[in-house]
Amino acid sequence: MSNYSFPHEVVSRIVDGATPIRAWREHLNLTQDEVAQRLGISQPAFAQQEAVAKPRRATREKIAAAFGINAVQLEL
Numbered sequence: 001m002s003n004y005s006f007p008h009e010v011v012s013r014i015v016d017g018a019t020p021i022r023a024w025r026e027h028l029n030l031t032q033d034e035v036a037q038r039l040g041i042s043q044p045a046f047a048q049q050e051a052v053a054k055p056r057r058a059t060r061e062k063i064a065a066a067f068g069i070n071a072v073q074l075e076l
Contacts, residue, residue: 004073011076020074021050021060024067038066 013023025035036046039062049059057071064071 004070006073006076014076019050019053020076021052021055021063023076024069024074025050028067030067035063035066039063 007027010020010023010027013026014020018026025032032046032050033043035050036043039046049055049063052059055063055074060074061071064074
């Protein structure tokens with residue numbers, strides 16, 4: 001994991017209780033609706049995925065791709 005960057009803002013949000021997916025989404029200034037559109041799913045469906053602390057690997061990979069980051073960066 002040391003090859004990947006974890007911005008302080010993302011780590012800070014996780015420490016404050018956000019899931020890694022939410023922390024990254026907020027860091028990237030994206031709304032749940034914007035991410036849901038990138039994923040081709042509804043906003044409520046994405047909200048459910050975002051609330052899971054440790055989503056399945058396939059889910060992490062899809063969301064990471066939508067964020068433009070590596071899936072490893074969602075594994076804090």
